[in-house]
Amino acid sequence: MRRAPSTPPELPGYTFVKLLGSGGFSDVFLYDQHLPKRRVAVKVLLTEDLAPATRASFVAEANLMAQLSAHPYIVSIFHADVASDDRPYFVMEYCSGPSLAERYKSAALAVTDVLRVGIRVSGAVATAHGAGILHRDIKPANILTNDYGWPALTDFGISSALDDEIPLHTSSRSPQIEESGSTTGASIGMSVPWSPPEMFEDDPNPDVRADVFSLAATLYTLLAGHTPFEVRGRSNGALDLMGRIERGLITPLTRTDVPASLLAVLRKGMASRREDRFASALDLARALQRVELELGYAPTTVDVPNLAVDDVARTANDSGDEDATRARGVATIEAQPAAPTAPTASMAPIGQPASGDISAAPALGADETQLRGAPQQVAQPQEPEPVFGETVVRRKPAASSTPSSPSTVEQPNAGSGSAPPPPVSRRRRVLAWVVGGAAAAVALAVVLALAVTNPPASEEPTVAAPSAAPTSAIVESVPTPTLISASESDGTVTFTIDMAPLEEGDRVIWQRVGRDSEPVTQSDEGVIAVDGYVAGATLCADVRIVRAGIESANPLEACFPQ
Structure with missing residues (x-):
């Protein structure tokens, strides 16, 4: 038989609205708070149960909820006090939806x-x-x-x-x-x-x-x-x-x-x-x-x-606690970029600053998929190839001795207002043709001589020798579990798995062979107990090691009798 709810207390700054619910030691009422204006739930301790232990428990609940009120999925507590009729109460967030x-x-x-x-x-x-x-x-x-x-x-x-x-x-x-x-x-x-x-x-x-x-x-x-x-x-x-x-x-x-x-x-x-x-x-x-x-x-x-925060503190202090979460470094294997076929501008992966500052990229959680762009390719200056069959006359730079990139073409600034260069006289043009023609003839003779005396040995491109392999990879091959022993007692077969090859974070999972509809089970201590053994039959379990989300390529099929 349910008890009758208590009378809502008169609280300064609040107006009673209705009863929300009743519990073993308290009632919860809905109030309108005047400032700031909002609806709140008020939990009030019953008058007939004001024993010191009950009052202490009520106060402890208010203190506990206050410690956790900042969490988005824990009801927030706003205020706690004692009403004029000597009943303790606390004011908390009103959740209007159903439980x-x-x-x-x-x-x-x-x-x-x-x-x-x-x-x-x-x-x-x-x-x-x-x-x-x-x-x-x-x-x-x-x-x-x-x-x-x-x-x-x-x-x-x-x-x-x-x-x-x-x-x-x-x-x-x-x-x-x-x-x-x-x-x-x-x-x-x-x-x-x-x-x-x-x-x-x-x-x-x-x-x-x-x-x-x-x-x-x-x-x-x-x-x-x-x-x-x-x-x-x-x-x-x-x-x-x-x-x-x-x-x-x-x-x-x-x-x-x-x-x-x-x-x-x-x-x-x-x-x-x-x-x-x-x-x-x-x-x-x-x-x-x-x-x-x-x-x-x-x-x-x-x-x-x-x-x-605690994980960061533990990582900084390196207390050596066996139960603490540890982050293990990973060596990244980068693919060797192919030689560019043409000069290209510097490119950065999507979402990463062009400067290559990785620290500026948004951080992702440990369980989120991280997309990594291709390595940046930066155009390198190339020596211009000689042009045969015609002579090109280039005007000497006015004040700079630094060669420009071949991919950069200087255009005259039409709006600069600077005077055009002085015209070249006919005599100088003829002299340029004569000198240019002689230079071209000499260059052609040198090229032909080199081609005759040093023919190419092979048309195959030269491949650079691969660099030394890194000492570790992102995902190594996951080993196959090793069975130590198998025994049976009262219809239960117990397999003991060697846990020595396992690394920190590895898990052992198993499933009875022929029972694909049953869920996969995890064994934390290397002992697998399988029920339902029938004398004279063979009972087998498929056992795998899971490392970084990847299972053993070759699972162990542990059977009894062996």
Whole structure:
């Protein structure tokens, strides 16, 4: 039975409009703010629940949201205070659109919308994690829609710092859980349908991968129109859901327009063992971006401002942290430009300054495709070839001894007003013809003599010897994985892969042979467990190494028995 909403408080500078919603400890009202004029949502703590711990939690939520208010996909908080009736409240951004819970209950979302929402909210979650904050209650109802149609993560009421102690969790047989699927009171607040299995332990110790699970479960819900572990036609109480979550029994998605790669990403995000999930919300966002690229869409931007600053600081300090992201230098192999057939002006690639200053070009993200123009070709001065059969008389330059480029033709300036050169006398013209003719005859004799005494050895063009190859290339051949051992126990075959040849950033992926419809699975520790072995049969798995987005050319086919 729902409780009656509380009375909206009288707040100076605000006018009450209507009730927006009610929660376990608070009500949210819509107010008109007088200056600056705008509509705001005001969250007010209930009077009957003003215990010191509750008040402290309410204040902590306001402080946490204030730390993250600059993020475009996190609800902004504007003000916090205590009303005249001694009820704490805070004023926050009003998101006029429906929550994702309202949207998926009316109709499942399109794949493109789910990818876009997933990447944007992943950036918000990663930003919170970068500030040391766990949300711990990510679900469709806590993702609102603002006036621009963008998602906005809210309700940090049960969030905590990553190193905070988790309060005592109630027994899984609590009537509160059994009836509502949510915990309240002194237990950890959570929503069972989207919670990871570690939250059901007597002494839970969640980390960032708990939020990754909840976000992946939320995205699945948007696609399916129901929660991931809900089975239509069967009991779906909290205890039923908790059992399925602990066993990893995700309800198959019946939509045919959802690509297998997206299903694989969501399954990895909802893995029962936290070690099998994405290590961070940022990794989940990048996996969703790869699905966008696979479908031919431009990747949605991931907004993680504080993580970007932290990465720069870690790179500058070079702390040696094994979990830190490292950028590895790449040697670029430039094609040797062909000899120009004619003098050409200096050319620069599109979008790059003609001066060749690479630093002035716009920077692209690590996951974006970079278009690189051809190497610049600059015309070199060439010696003019001798002209035979006629004599050319050139006027001597007036004051410059520097030869001009052959591609440059000097034209007289008609508008300069300078006097024309003095006329040449007939005697000088005759003398010029005589001298020129003699010079031409001498030059012709020299050329003929050279042609007779030194005939050309070959008409083939001379090819310059290639320079020494660089020590590394952009993409090297990806090695084939090596099988160390294969064993079987209770119908599960375990293959152990040698991880020694792998470099930083490499991944091992595998798929059971003959099961192309099943998603490709990633193995982070080199141990591959394949279920469904039947005695007397042969079970094989196709194993590859992925390096810089390129897979092994020759995959390993690991089989049992060998």
